[in-house]
Amino acid sequence: MRSRSALRETTGSTHVGRSTTAGALAPSTKAPPVPPSSPEPPVSAGGDQMTRRQILKALSGLLLALLVAILSSTIVTNALPTILAELHGTQSQYTWVVTATLLSATATTPVWGKLADLFSKKALMQASISLFALGSVLCGLATSVPMLIGFRAVQGLGLGGVQALAAVIIAAMLSPRERGRYSGYLGAAFAVGTVSGPLVGGLIVDTPWLGWRWCFFVVVPVAVAAFLVLGRTLRLPLVRREVGIDWLGATLIVGGVCLLLVWVSFAGGAFPWLSTTSLLLLGAALLCLMGAVLVERRVPEPVVPLRLFRDRTFTLATVAGIGLGIAMFGGSLFIGQYFQLGRGHSPTEAGLLTLPLVLSLFMTSTASGWLISHWGRWKGFLTAGAISLFAGLCLLATIDHATPLWLVGGYLALLGSGVGLSMQNLVLAVQNNTRAEDLGAATATVTFFRSLGGATGVSVLGAVLSGQVATRVAAATGGTAADAGASLDLATLPEPLQDVVHTAYGDATGLVFGLSAAAAVVTLLCVLFIREVPLRTTV
Template structure:
């Protein structure tokens, strides 16, 4: 991609502001996936839903989100990422509003699918947008924040959903509560997110997208309906499977032929990419499956309220929050991810096998420990699997690669909810049948085991059903543990590649190919400068690599050897610089010292320490020319921008204070600080008159201090008026010469107007 197509790199402050909007949108996405988990039994009871529709409320969202994720990712490689993200927010908001007014289960499922279309964009594009702003090395800490938001949304979702259901608001507010947050995210992103838009001729692969969405949808629908609406081994199952496999096979064929595929198949040639995709499957199964079925376990098997059920999942979310945040901070400093992913995979497998031992009377403290281990494992894996993929692909494929990993994670969640839901229903039915048979009752499974309104069943049947749900949940986690073994094997074989500091890869080169160019960006005084954008161009002016200096001012770029390049550095108000570099196969060290205009700032205070607002500051150069003038705010602060290095005279004047002047010096590119203290002053005025009261013009009025020194002298005007506008506080003697000189003592207090009329021959107050 040419350098002309790139916008100037966002500063750390701009990134932080835009990142807050991304986190708000991501919080909305996570909340929508978890807030209904504890509300589902109440929703289905109100809308007369069945057991099969229980999982469809969740699966509909996951299905639409999963199927649309690669499309969102590909569109982000071709169009404005900001516009697409805001469009995803609009679609999600529309689905949420419609979901809250649903009058039947089919309506609710359909509107949840609309929500899913928007969620597919929110979850896929958040990684793409971050990748366009931040280098992989610095992206670690941001990934930790994303994991923290996942934890916050996942823990607060079930709890918030339970509170809403148990409150007079009712379950419909589970859909409406996130709408204000989505609107706020839309506004924040509109004002803060500024990314380059690549203008190019595009041809979207609609056929491939349709085949991909159709194939995935058919297989997920088959997993959801098999064993309920029709048998696993039946003609219907065969048709669903054949249709799904055929559609996916055609999608692969189409993707290998078109110029702009939705899922670039060449990405799967990379070992890291393929293994990360496999590893994401089990993470999705654990994350979504755990959230959905844990709520059902605590409410149906243990008899807790929706609010209490949400509180019981806090250990898992606390573990997810801690591991994702800590891992993100450490990874940003070290650039190493594999040890965290391996540790997370081990914890994931171990915790799921431990949870497979759960039944209807398991000690809840022990179960909380198991859930905390599960959260630690998911938190260390979830974002890092995306991060290692982004570290190995070029910016032009960032959207597709990130969305494919997210796609398979969502696919694992959707398939997990469907398949594990079917497994749970089958196990519950078996347990209920066995228990009823032991009591000499037959044929009661359909009416008892299939009911989600357990509280309405007769007491003996109610106990049987609760025990059946409790004893069946272990099978769900055992199946999840088997799938998690795939994740462990995948991360074990991922090759460790240190995270790069550059935003993009060298065009046409692999992640680790080429020669490293590194150095430190500093200010004229030698202080490290963070957030400086560095661009490497070749002899034709084409962009080769791009990076942003870290907190320590360091940067790293990769370039092909035996070539000459130009290193361009730019940062805020500093002057851009260009340096020629020749790469001969050896690592190149090139430090960059920025030069440019600086600034001057400080606070104006009175002697008593109070800030002085409305003070006028004038800055003049050595020739006496005015360079800048500013007025202090109510807090006394002032700031002069774009000030070249040099020596200046700073003059400050304010009402009720004596003016002052001082010499100040600034350095190119540096922010100088100079505080000012003003002495308080008063104004002395009056009228000189004769004994008969007539004004005396041209009378000389002199102010003497306590030592008898002359402080100031003035003359009265035609009406006898005189004025001393700037008198320091203190004791004085006022001497007036007219017909005959007179003198009188005088006390001046700071900040006051002192009025003293003078009568020639004697003084009067």
């Protein structure tokens, strides 16, 4: 049995007496004895895993951090129409309030993941939580839409760290075979955040004495609690080694991704696709990304180790994550807008109407995790998830302003099942095939491409929705109110025109899901070609 101090992760410690790839203590690096007053319980007899009590204590803080990340994404879903109406925003700004967070989170995810392979995971998680809390406070103080978008980007810097590091820390604590036993707790946190987020956000904006700013303030106490609990409970082995941060590669990756997403978001709107501005943005993005590839091939500690792409499972799971990201972020964002702007429901009612999506996601992710842990087989669940994802999006592509709500709920349940069966299991397949020293980078890369798909999808689909609404409003009014669809404050419009805009949003949303279904085809094909490898029983 290893000494209990081998579990303690601290940036000020010396070499821990166990490497991440070895199963026993090296004789020359024997850990010092633990004082009798140490509160840390012993590890299991196998010496490779933590006890159940230790895992649950560490998970308590980790689940709070995940809850913060999920709440930040969902609490504004149903509140955004009200927020943008009060700040006099437009449909294009609506999508950018979401895209700004996804953009900064996506661009920095590989950096957080690589840092997790080199430094204290607990310290990094606490730093990302602190950055997220700061961004949340600033968002609540915003007085204009551009200011809100900028502060949402700050919030996303921390959010990227929380999302990437949570998966890395769980992988460091649990073997792939054991991970399903605890997926119920992870699914519960995801469900609580996803269910309570839209409902709490809707209640806040519907309560006159609170106001929309509390949509951002309310997550700060949860972030502080997560910071403190993690400081007391998370204990992981820390291996000291000489490190070198690839700052040039990180800068090129972040710059290339940012330029690419800005080009995708504004081309065709702020400037034509075939214009000097468009070509300059695209050219600069490609130069940065090509430079990043050259740098990553030469440096000893690359942010994204290119050798990972030699693994078939890693490459296919990475590509599959792009389509999954479009479904995850686009589905949750635009379905809330559909219920409010397309069907005329309040933010609180919109939150209740999304419950089929959330509950099916929770049940399928929890059940599949337990069954995978019990049977040791995961490919069938992943395939079923990809099929359900595609089918749900295809059915949602048929909705309009008059579709029965119970039918929309059934389609959402199918979509939620697809996300629940796919999201965690794609990461599991990658982690099961990855060496311990590359675990952070591999996990973060998969998360990165999933977030990239979400950010790109939200930008493109938002632009498509905005154009479709404007076209339909113009057609219904003979061109006299072509700009009415750009306003999200429908209460200021005449009542007949409100009905026209409601109908336009309700009918145009189906096209958004149809385009998402096309991306889900790629996810399905990649999943079908992933080779199933038996789950490891060691960390």
